[in-house]
Amino acid sequence: MAQNYRITLLPGDGIGPEIMAVAVDVLKVVGKQLDLSFEFTEALLGGAAIDATSSPLPDETLLTCRNSDAVLLAAIGGYKWDNLPRHQRPETGLLGLRAGLGLFANLRPAKILPQLVDASSLKREVVEGVDMMVVRELTGGIYFGQPKGVFETETGEKRGVNTMAYTEAEIDRIGRVAFETAQKRGGKLCSVDKANVLEVSQLWRDRITLLSKEYPGVELSHLYVDAAAMELVRRPKQFDTIVTGNLFGDILSDAAAMLTGSIGMLPSASLGASGPGLFEPVHGSAPDIAGQDKANPLAQVLSAAMMLRYGLNQPTAADKIEQAVLQVLDKGDRTGDIMSEGMNLLGCRAMGDSLIQALEES
Numbered sequence: 001m002a003q004n005y006r007i008t009l010l011p012g013d014g015i016g017p018e019i020m021a022v023a024v025d026v027l028k029v030v031g032k033q034l035d036l037s038f039e040f041t042e043a044l045l046g047g048a049a050i051d052a053t054s055s056p057l058p059d060e061t062l063l064t065c066r067n068s069d070a071v072l073l074a075a076i077g078g079y080k081w082d083n084l085p086r087h088q089r090p091e092t093g094l095l096g097l098r099a100g101l102g103l104f105a106n107l108r109p110a111k112i113l114p115q116l117v118d119a120s121s122l123k124r125e126v127v128e129g130v131d132m133m134v135v136r137e138l139t140g141g142i143y144f145g146q147p148k149g150v151f152e153t154e155t156g157e158k159r160g161v162n163t164m165a166y167t168e169a170e171i172d173r174i175g176r177v178a179f180e181t182a183q184k185r186g187g188k189l190c191s192v193d194k195a196n197v198l199e200v201s202q203l204w205r206d207r208i209t210l211l212s213k214e215y216p217g218v219e220l221s222h223l224y225v226d227a228a229a230m231e232l233v234r235r236p237k238q239f240d241t242i243v244t245g246n247l248f249g250d251i252l253s254d255a256a257a258m259l260t261g262s263i264g265m266l267p268s269a270s271l272g273a274s275g276p277g278l279f280e281p282v283h284g285s286a287p288d289i290a291g292q293d294k295a296n297p298l299a300q301v302l303s304a305a306m307m308l309r310y311g312l313n314q315p316t317a318a319d320k321i322e323q324a325v326l327q328v329l330d331k332g333d334r335t336g337d338i339m340s341e342g343m344n345l346l347g348c349r350a351m352g353d354s355l356i357q358a359l360e361e362s
């Protein structure tokens with residue numbers, strides 16, 4: 001009998017619905033080939049949810065997600081909602097979803113595919129062979145620390161406040177995920193902080209160092225975040241696994257994305273201690289190209305592959321999707337963001353068709 005999975009789809013805003021449609025088509029084909037059946041339920045998040053319900057994360061969405069085996073998200077946000085107060089914005093819905101599902105570990109792989117070396121803005125010798133995993137803490141740090149808000153001072157001036165805070169337990173649990181990830185990969189872990197300035201980072205460094213005693217097979221190093229940003233661009237191949245806090249991970253993963261040619265290529269997995277994981281591209285809703293059939297759907301499709309691998313324990317299905325992506329790139333198919341001379345320029349839908357064809361021929 002076919003294995004059945006309940007998948008919540010959150011297409012969100014901007015290019016979200018366009019790239020989600022491609023991922024769903026791909027999942028259906030792979031499902032048919034491997035006798036997996038997916039029961040898709042669409043739910044509202046972000047701007048789309050604000051327009052329909054005035055909340056960026058309706059209760060019903062959180063409930064639907066909790067009751068599923070995995071959640072596939074495209075992206076949220078856009079100019080239309082940029083002037084709303086913070087707690088009503090699309091981004092607040094996404095943060096609420098991550099917190100609501102307890103997704104403290106965000107895995108963001110950045111691997112350059114040989115076909116895309118020329119699409120990178122860096123030199124071939126710098127990026128060829130780049131293959132790293134950024135493990136970003138996702139439900140703590142300055143995104144969630146208290147106090148936060150805009151407060152009035154005694155002189156009547158406004159003062160914006162956010163607090164970067166981590167407990168030992170929060171550091172240890174993300175640290176364990178990172179050491180275990182490094183163990184399965186190249187055996188090297190670089191922890192990124194700002195321990196020369198921030199107390200919270202000193203605690204982070206101390207705990208990660210202590211934890212390393214339990215993982216003698218993993219070589220641990222530390223970098224300050226400013227130096228890490230520089231090293232990522234200067235000599236990215238030195239990195240295998242990186243572990244860092246919420247804000248530093250947000251910034252460094254966008255930088256790592258560009259090493260690989262385009263942010264339109266990078267998937268991510270967000271996992272908790274139990275319950276469904278959330279799988280989403282690293283990029284946003286790209287409002288500048290929304291509705292124009294120009295978006296690269298590959299980060300979304302690769303996020304569906306991560307969902308199969310990390311969320312549903314279906315590595316063969318994940319391999320099949322990743323192989324199809326390599327095949328279309330081998331054929332020379334490119335969306336605008338990864339275009340280079342002599343390649344075939346395709347729109348989002350045509351790229352989806354090419355993927356389906358590759359899968360059907362496999």
Ligand SMILES: NC(=O)c1ccc[n+]([C@@H]2O[C@H](COP(=O)([O-])OP(=O)(O)OC[C@H]3O[C@@H](n4cnc5c(N)ncnc54)[C@H](O)[C@@H]3O)[C@@H](O)[C@H]2O)c1
Nearest residue numbers: 075076077078264282283284285286287288289295296337
């Ligand atoms: N996880 C998410 O849902 C998520 C992540 C990041 C940003 N956002 C939100 O998205 C909105 C836009 O943010 P931004 O412009 O800073 O970042 P963005 O990632 O949406 O776009 C940055 C640049 O990359 C391009 N780009 C992104 N994805 C692409 C794709 N798949 N194919 C081709 N080009 C692509 C865009 O056209 C743009 O030029 C904001 O509201 C932001 O808060 C959401």
Ligand SMILES: CC(C)[C@H](C(=O)O)[C@@H](O)C(=O)O
Nearest residue numbers: 077091092094095250282284
């Ligand atoms: C949209 C925003 C809340 C989000 C973040 O900062 O985590 C995004 O930039 C990301 O990287 O997923």
Ligand SMILES: [Mg+2]
Nearest residue numbers: 250251254282
């Ligand atoms: Mg980001």
